[in-house]
Amino acid sequence: MTKRSKTSHSGSARNPGWFVKGRSGNRNGRPKTSRAEPPSAFEVLLEKTLTVADRGGTxxxxxxxxxQQRTYQDALAGKRMxxxxxxxxxxxxxxxxxxxxAPGAKRPMTVLIEHDPKNVDAALVLLGIAAPHPARAKMGGARAELLLEPWAVQAALRRRRGGQRLTDKECEQIRQCSRDADSLRWPRGTGE
Known part of the structure; x- marks a missing residue:
């Protein structure tokens, strides 16, 4: 049992209900506080809602x-962070x-590989990398001839490494495969 102090808070009279300093009447000790920490200002902001326009509505x-959507859009735009x-x-x-x-259980994955050049042509057109050649569209071949879009050719020219000058033959081949070759900016040292 714990010792009780002999005087009250005022110090004038004895009080049998008071305990010695540092000792409590609770044998299990001071109860632990169960209060949750208040959320940070950033967490409060993250829980706020915004009204955004979406497909004609809100x-x-x-x-x-x-x-997260903004980060996704920035990633698609090529921002490294x-x-x-x-x-x-x-x-x-x-x-x-x-x-x-479950450990050891792997998700099934199906891989389909199809070697069909028509699918590649359709993908290039769909992605805007190439367009059908207007002068040869009616020739009736097995595949429609495609011309590369200027932005794709320009990106390839910018990525050239080594610093070697393009030959006249290479320039002519690029012109023949490009949809609008006159809009291209040729690398330095090229006779174009």
Missing amino acids: RKITLEEAL AMRQLVQWIIKREAWLAKQH
Whole structure:
């Protein structure tokens, strides 16, 4: 049993209900506080909702979702920090998915490989990398001849390494395969 102090708080009279300093009447000790920490200002902001325009209407999303969508758009635009963040999200998601599945069980993956040049041609047109050759569209061959879009040719010219000058034959081949060869900016040292 604990010792009780002999005087009250005022110090004038004895009080049998008071305990010695440092000792409590609770044998289990002071109860632990169960109060949750208040959220940070950043967490409060992330929980706010925004109204955004979406396909002709409006919808509400959280600020966190808006930031994720913006990061995704920046990654598609080629911004490196956004691309890194997106890769981290993918890694985190894959780790979570791996943890959810039973150990040793792998997700089935089906890989279909089809060697059909028509599919490649359609993909190049769909992605805007190439367009059908207007002068040869009616020739009736097995495949329609395509011309590369100027932006794709320009990107390839910019990525050239080595600094060797393009030959006249190479320049002519590029002109023949490009849709609008007159709009191209040729590398330095080229006679174009």
